[in-house]
Amino acid sequence: MQVVCDHRLKIRHAIIGHHGSVHDAKMFAESSIGQHPEQFFSDKQFMAGDSAYPLSRFVITPIRQNNTEFSEHQKAKFNEHFSKARVRVENCFGKLKEIFCSLKELRFRLTNEQNHTDCCNWILACCILHNILIEFNNPQNDDDSRNEVDYPQEMSSSRDVRTALVNYVLNNL
16 A cells, blocks of 8 residues: 555555565556656645655655755755655554454455555545544645745756745745
């Protein structure tokens, strides 16, 4: 299972059902959100991915230590704040398992395709109920006032987006 969640821990996209162990970046690359990100994100939107993902226009990753584009101070400050955003998906999984304890230890025998399908449907149902509970318990508008990053007029690459975010972190946080 791979999940994309927002800052409120609402699940925005879930990929469930790969057989066996699959690398996160491969799962993402084969998903609809990975293949057609422009259908899921506006020009000023992106998701925070860990270092397993390739940096792209819509997936921002931590700055690697061997990066020469930014100073050590810039890398450290950006990565510190970036990790706070990245950890939200872990918080989302924690909340999901807290509410739906059956997800901590699924008792499905995956002996055939029907059992696999039933297991995936159970997990998806829990994700949907998780989102309903978030809306019920916190009915704030998605347009909540958040600081906006001062993006350059033309952002043609992932590098432009990351540079704008580094400047935002250094100047505003």
